[in-house]
Amino acid sequence: MCGRYASIKAPTDLADEFHAVDATDGQVQADYNVAPTKNIVAVVERHPRDAEGTPDPDTTERSLRVVRWGFVPFFAKDPKGGARMINARSESAAEKPAFRRAMASRRCLIPADGWFEWQRGAGSNSGHKQPYYTHYRDGSSLAMAGLWEFWKPKDDPDNEYPEGLVTATVLTTAAVGVLSQVHDRMPLVLPPSAWDTWLDPDLSAKDDAVAALLAPPSDEVIAALELRPVSPLVNSVRNNGPELLAELPPEDVREPLQLDLLGGPNPA
Template sequence: MCGRYALTAQRREVEEFFSGINLDEFPARYNIAPTQPILVVLASEVLEKGRNVSQRQAILARWGFLPGWVKEPKEFPLLINARAETAIGKASFRAAMRHRRVLIPASGFYEWHRPAKETKAKGQAYWLRPRRGGIVAFAGLLETWSSADGSEVDTAAILTTKANQSISAIHERMPVVIKQEDFDRWLDCKTQEPRYIADLMEPVEEDFFEAIPVSDKVNKVANMGPDLQEPETVEQAASTASRLTGDKRQLSLF
């Protein structure tokens, strides 16, 4: 799964990576957590010289997908991820897979290796970033949820797939990565049905990410500085984790 990630790139880098989007300045975010607002990129249409032209647009959405048929969001499970293998068949994600696929910019993501319960050992946090640096685009789904009073909230989930061999030693799942040359196909929900873009939801190549052991400070939402990504040996990280307590508080759009 993907439960925490970061976007620390400069505004101009993100604009260039997605070719054509316009962004306001935004701060580096080292610990993006569920229910917080996240940046998503989608395809929209504008009228140009008498014809509709597709262009990319960036918006903020709540990380935590809400299908349109949900009546009370507080009683609905928090859907931060969708399994790529089954999303088209799930009632929660079926419509978004067909009509509202998006890209989610990131500088990398965090994952935890969880030892077997019987060992009673602490989990180890890892920062996984593109080995060659730069920005990565996660595959995402978007849904606009409307409340009874007519207010609307854009919500999103990150698609995950089985981990490639290099990451499977840490966790069995990983985010789906969409390459720049495939952005148009992924975002084109008019001509590219889910069956036509199934090949884009395979695990990324083995050497794409590098895994860096870090402290468990990332567990606490209040920790938001660049020190979260400082490398530690596994022994150092375990020592740090033993001195920290978790914090389940999260920012929310509700």
């Protein structure tokens, strides 16, 4: 699963990296401890619309947008359940009523500097969860596959959602290599070569090119990752700073991982 991640880069830098237009309008700041229900950055690609709202089928525009993390299906009566839908399983999202429409034409990328996952210790340490932070060694952004949706209440007497609500979820897949020692699920991380296909609003989830991207990350992607134990400070959403990403000293790690299973150079 993915329940916490870091998003540090400025939107202008993300726009360059993802070849997108920055439409975040200063609404997000660097966040070392992104948690569910927070506003996050998503990369979307849509057909631009004219003044009457008619889309131009011959043109697409890729942009950074601000969305809320926690998926609210378009048919939901209220947005309260969004906090429970921060993740969707890549293996079944296309068939689930909540995600089916988004999988068809509202796929997005959710940039992250890295994500956190908690490993539950074994034996006498079974109550202890050691947090780990995973990111690309070269500092480039992770592109987590996601889905977004627009929700607007049928009745809004208090005018609480005058412009509706745009929410997103992170797709997860089976964890690979050493990552499976931490958790059996991980975010579906897409390499740059997959971005155009994933974001294409004219390709459905049934298209072979899109379906092929739902498999666990390749060995090449996994080998580019660095995985390190970090402080339990990240457990609290009230903590938010670069210290959350610092590697924990070996003597403080209760059950070190077998890092040679990562498939590349020792990431420690």
